Amino acid sequence: MTNLPPEMKEKYEEAKELIENSNDIKIYSHTDCDGISSGAILSSILKRLGKEFEIEIVNLDVLENIPIEHELTIFSDLGSGQPVDKNANNDSKILILDHHPPLRDVNYCNTINYDTYLEINPIFYGFDGSGEICGGGLCYLLAKEFGYDDLSWIGILAAIGDIQNGKTGRLEGLNRTILDDAKELGLLNIIENDLSLYGRQTRPLFVALSYFSDVELPITNNQNESIALLKKLNINTRNPNNDMAVRACDLSQDDKNSLMRELVLMISKQIPPRYMMHIPKLVMGESYEFTNEEKYTFLRDASEFSTAMNACVRNNRPEVALKLLDLTIKRNEYLMSENNDFSMDIDGERAVVLDELEEIAKSHRYYLAKNIQMIGDSGSIIEKDNLQYFDGNGIRSNVVGTIAGMVLSKGNWRKPIIAFAKVSEDNEDLKISLRCSKLLAYDGIHFGSIIREVAQSLGGSGGGHDVACGAYIPQDKKDEFLNSMNEKLEGKLVLE
Numbered sequence: 026m027t028n029l030p031p032e033m034k035e036k037y038e039e040a041k042e043l044i045e046n047s048n049d050i051k052i053y054s055h056t057d058c059d060g061i062s063s064g065a066i067l068s069s070i071l072k073r074l075g076k077e078f079e080i081e082i083v084n085l086d087v088l089e090n091i092p093i094e095h096e097l098t099i100f101s102d103l104g105s106g107q108p109v110d111k112n113a114n115n116d117s118k119i120l121i122l123d124h125h126p127p128l129r130d131v132n133y134c135n136t137i138n139y140d141t142y143l144e145i146n147p148i149f150y151g152f153d154g155s156g157e158i159c160g161g162g163l164c165y166l167l168a169k170e171f172g173y174d175d176l177s178w179i180g181i182l183a184a185i186g187d188i189q190n191g192k193t194g195r196l197e198g199l200n201r202t203i204l205d206d207a208k209e210l211g212l213l214n215i216i217e218n219d220l221s222l223y224g225r226q227t228r229p230l231f232v233a234l235s236y237f238s239d240v241e242l243p244i245t246n247n248q249n250e251s252i253a254l255l256k257k258l259n260i261n262t263r264n265p266n267n268d269m270a271v272r273a274c275d276l277s278q279d280d281k282n283s284l285m286r287e288l289v290l291m292i293s294k295q296i297p298p299r300y301m302m303h304i305p306k307l308v309m310g311e312s313y314e315f316t317n318e319e320k321y322t323f324l325r326d327a328s329e330f331s332t333a334m335n336a337c338v339r340n341n342r343p344e345v346a347l348k349l350l351d352l353t354i355k356r357n358e359y360l361m362s363e364n365n366d367f368s369m370d371i372d373g374e375r376a377v378v379l380d381e382l383e384e385i386a387k388s389h390r391y392y393l394a395k396n397i398q399m400i401g402d403s404g405s406i407i408e409k410d411n412l413q414y415f416d417g418n419g420i421r422s423n424v425v426g427t428i429a430g431m432v433l434s435k436g437n438w439r440k441p442i443i444a445f446a447k448v449s450e451d452n453e454d455l456k457i458s459l460r461c462s463k464l465l466a467y468d469g470i471h472f473g474s475i476i477r478e479v480a481q482s483l484g485g486s487g488g489g490h491d492v493a494c495g496a497y498i499p500q501d502k503k504d505e506f507l508n509s510m511n512e513k514l515e516g517k518l519v520l521e
């Protein structure tokens with residue numbers, strides 16, 4: 026178990042005091058699952074303390090000139106990389122809980138000319154902000170300071186949403202400590218040595234298998250081949266107990282093992298020897314289940330839950346995601362308490378929010394499917410030596426990355442795919458998203474760093490994960506961007 030270094034623990038004690046002594050509070054959090062989770066944890070803390078507060082879920086560009094109008098302004102899952110105190114006045118108090126690379130150093134708080142600046146960033150203490158803890162985890166550690174350990178499961182939801190398990194398939198570092206807290210309270214199960222497939226609660230196994238795309242296999246985008254594979258391994262496709270299609274969460278360890286063995290074999294036929302050592306990480310990992318949630322619902326699986334959170338924010342409905350988390354916190358609180366004197370019908374209220382969420386998720390899936398089909402069918406993916414790209418003409422910039430990830434399997438999986446979209450209706454600049462097979466990252470290529478470098482050289486900005494990242498560039502720099510990326514990657518992709 027990883028413990029908090031004393032200097033970081035001290036900052037948390039200061040943060041607790043800061044909140045206790047403030048009454049008019051504003052929270053800004055990021056527009057993704059991690060940011061929503063962070064916001065939900067902070068809201069819950071403030072509600073329990075009876076504080077007055079407002080919360081706003083924002084994109085990073087909003088922070089360039091953010092007004093500081095409240096007694097205490099809290100930034101979660103963002104803030105470290107933006108000039109958030111530009112408009113601070115004499116008695117402003119600012120608290121930042123962020124895991125992104127910081128602009129200011131750890132001693133910045135001593136140089137300010139206003140009341141309080143407190144930034145808690147794990148990078149200051151030698152932690153890896155992309156694999157050991159995320160925004161939601163940082164906010165949970167604050168909740169823990171108040172004794173609210175029951176919020177730990179949201180720290181895990183945040184970490185999975187942020188792909189903090191990307192490198193090894195399991196949560197490590199401070200995330201592990203949060204995991205232990207959630208497990209201790211009986212809020213979560215860890216499923217070790219699990220088959221690493223998306224949709225383990227809600228998708229039929231053969232469908233989940235057909236989405237395997239880190240390496241193109243006969244089963245990729247082919248449900249018939251997936252069914253044939255299961256038949257060959259003597260794995261049931263129907264569950265005799267409930268007469269539903271078998272899902273990944275139904276599998277015995279023996280069945281998981283034979284499926285993993287077969288996948289490893291299939292993958293090894295497609296890739297050069299130097300990548301062989303990375304194959305197990307593509308097919309095996311840990312899964313996390315929320316024990317208070319019903320089986321076969323997205324709420325039960327951390328990864329599927331995080332997708333639903335993202336669907337809300339990508340459709341500008343963050344309030345639905347926040348409401349669901351708030352009610353789920355209350356529901357867990359109720360289930361954990363001894364006295365059942367709760368008068369409110371939490372399940373009823375939650376059912377209403379879940380209906381709303383289902384509507385959002387449905388139209389989200391439809392929007393994705395429509396665009397994926399359009400790009401896949403129209404031959405609009407253009408290949409260069411070391412990359413492939415498409416124009417996401419008309420695609421909303423906040424989903425173009427998701428779409429890029431999903432069309433990768435329709436193009437050449439051995440090369441990264443880059444998508445372009447207009448930033449917004451009134452901003453003609455280009456939003457760029459890049460996705461690639463995990464194998465390239467395992468081989469040491471960090472696309473987030475590469476894309477940042479190239480975007481900056483063209484007067485833009487960028488960054489992100491090794492396998493999923495993005496950038497913003499001026500609208501007339503598209504060709505330069507492509508050429509520069511293509512050059513930078515020369516000799517680096519050795520999947521052929």
Ligand SMILES: [Mn+2]
Pocket residue numbers: 059060102124159160161187
């Ligand atoms: Mn984050």
